[in-house]
Amino acid sequence: MASHRDVAIIGAGLSGLVLALSLHQQNIQSTVYELRPAPLDIGGAITVSPNALQIIDKLGIYESVLSEGYPAEAFHFRSQDDKPFDAYEIGSVEKYGYPGLRVYRRTVIKALLGKCAEKNIKIVFGKKFKQIISESETGVTWEFDDGTVGEADTLVGTDGIHSRVRSYLYPDIEPKFMNVMAIAATIKTSQVEMPEDYSLPVTIMSRTHGAYILAPNFSDGSELVIVKQRRIEEHDREGWKNILADKEGSVDFLRQGVEDFPEVVRQAVSAVTPDSVSIWPFYQVPKMERWTSIGGRVSILGDAAHAIPPSSGQGANQVFEDAYTYALVRGQCDRDSLASVLPKWQRGRQERIDRLIILAAQMNVRRLPESTQSEFCSEAVGTEDFNMEWLFKPDLDKMFQEWLAV
Ligand SMILES: Cc1cc2nc3c(=O)[nH]c(=O)nc-3n(C[C@H](O)[C@H](O)[C@H](O)COP(=O)(O)OP(=O)(O)OC[C@H]3O[C@@H](n4cnc5c(N)ncnc54)[C@H](O)[C@@H]3O)c2cc1C
Numbered sequence: 001m002a003s004h005r006d007v008a009i010i011g012a013g014l015s016g017l018v019l020a021l022s023l024h025q026q027n028i029q030s031t032v033y034e035l036r037p038a039p040l041d042i043g044g045a046i047t048v049s050p051n052a053l054q055i056i057d058k059l060g061i062y063e064s065v066l067s068e069g070y071p072a073e074a075f076h077f078r079s080q081d082d083k084p085f086d087a088y089e090i091g092s093v094e095k096y097g098y099p100g101l102r103v104y105r106r107t108v109i110k111a112l113l114g115k116c117a118e119k120n121i122k123i124v125f126g127k128k129f130k131q132i133i134s135e136s137e138t139g140v141t142w143e144f145d146d147g148t149v150g151e152a153d154t155l156v157g158t159d160g161i162h163s164r165v166r167s168y169l170y171p172d173i174e175p176k177f178m179n180v181m182a183i184a185a186t187i188k189t190s191q192v193e194m195p196e197d198y199s200l201p202v203t204i205m206s207r208t209h210g211a212y213i214l215a216p217n218f219s220d221g222s223e224l225v226i227v228k229q230r231r232i233e234e235h236d237r238e239g240w241k242n243i244l245a246d247k248e249g250s251v252d253f254l255r256q257g258v259e260d261f262p263e264v265v266r267q268a269v270s271a272v273t274p275d276s277v278s279i280w281p282f283y284q285v286p287k288m289e290r291w292t293s294i295g296g297r298v299s300i301l302g303d304a305a306h307a308i309p310p311s312s313g314q315g316a317n318q319v320f321e322d323a324y325t326y327a328l329v330r331g332q333c334d335r336d337s338l339a340s341v342l343p344k345w346q347r348g349r350q351e352r353i354d355r356l357i358i359l360a361a362q363m364n365v366r367r368l369p370e371s372t373q374s375e376f377c378s379e380a381v382g383t384e385d386f387n388m389e390w391l392f393k394p395d396l397d398k399m400f401q402e403w404l405a406v
Pocket residue numbers: 010011012013014015016033034035036040042043044045046047048105127128129130158159160161162163164279280301302303304313314315316317318319
């Protein structure tokens with residue numbers, strides 16, 4: 001029999017671990033099941049913004065994450081002839097209480113796992129969720145790939161963009177490949193003669209050859225990641241395996257057209273070696289009417305539930321908000337009211353995500369010539385600084401009360 005309020009969490013990525021710790025703060029017990037035999041070490045560095053750092057702080061791991069990351073307050077843009085022409089905020093200690101932080105995903109996962117261990121939160125590795133067997137008034141049962149069966153009061157799928165838990169809610173939804181992937185490689189920053197006052201992270205744009213991103217990693221900025229996007233059609237599993245394995249091909253792609261970019265990019269790209277290459281294919285899931293089953297006992301959140309454009313740099317950050325606010329719902333609402341309360345939570349979360357999607361589109365369009373801006377974005381696009389307070393300094397506890405009051 002499932003214990004009164006225990007939650008099964010499927011997936012020990014960022015959303016699963018943040019959820020487990022946030023539930024613990026609400027005195028709710030959970031167990032996390034992860035298909036991999038050990039913590040996942042993928043994804044390179046991410047940029048964590050103040051809205052997520054405030055949650056990291058509430059979970060008690062801010063200092064350790066901060067000490068391993070590269071703090072930055074703006075993302076800069078330069079033209080092909082190396083002239084700065086735009087910048088947008090990614091954090092500000094003065095305005096939002098936190099900087100933006102470039103930090104390896106594995107560093108955040110390690111800090112979250114350490115905190116889970118301290119709180120005696122059980123994480124079971126090597127357990128692959130297969131399917132929900134039944135959902136009733138007393139709980140949920142499900143099956144793992146190894147044929148064993150689990151049981152809990154409720155189950156949350158935090159199993160990423162290719163979520164299996166999602167197929168219980170929407171059997172026919174498949175993530176759609178956006179025909180773009182990011183190719184990234186790291187070098188030592190010392191391998192580049194960085195001009196003085198060259199603000200990082202930076203995107204160097206070109207009308208003909210796309211753009212290069214140069215972004216520092218580690219607290220001393222000693223590593224530099226170089227990223228470029230490549231248009232590519234969808235592949236089957238075997239095809240993707242070949243693309244991932246073809247590191248030389250990725251290095252060649254990074255080198256294509258580099259002669260038209262400033263010296264700093266040319267030096268960075270020429271220092272790249274195949275062993276440091278990583279690839280991030282961009283997938284999207286369509287907007288879903290429900291993130292929770294009719295019975296209220298099975299939910300999805302994080303990448304499993306919504307698509308955040310990679311250009312917004314908010315995928316991971318919104319995952320933190322999802323998990324933290326879901327735990328608030330669980331802490332303050334009776335489980336019998338979940339079926340009616342969780343849709344309100346979803347509406348509140350979706351409104352924020354929709355606003356973010358508009359912001360990302362506006363920021364992309366701002367960098368196009370003025371004459372073509374209206375073709376790509378119906379919202380007014382100004383040259384003034386975007387007001388980021390709503391995004392970077394949310395009072396999530398108050399916001400959550402407002403969502404529920406509607
Ligand atoms: C290279 C790269 C760079 C990125 N940069 C940024 C950035 O700068 N800023 C930003 O905000 N976001 C960024 N993102 C996006 C961000 O990393 C994701 O949005 C975020 O990690 C999603 O977290 P998640 O926990 O929902 O899903 P995931 O991280 O995908 O975790 C899902 C977990 O579930 C497990 N799992 C899957 N299926 C099952 C199953 N059947 N049973 C059990 N376990 C299962 C997986 O093994 C995994 O551990 C980046 C992503 C990549 C790959």
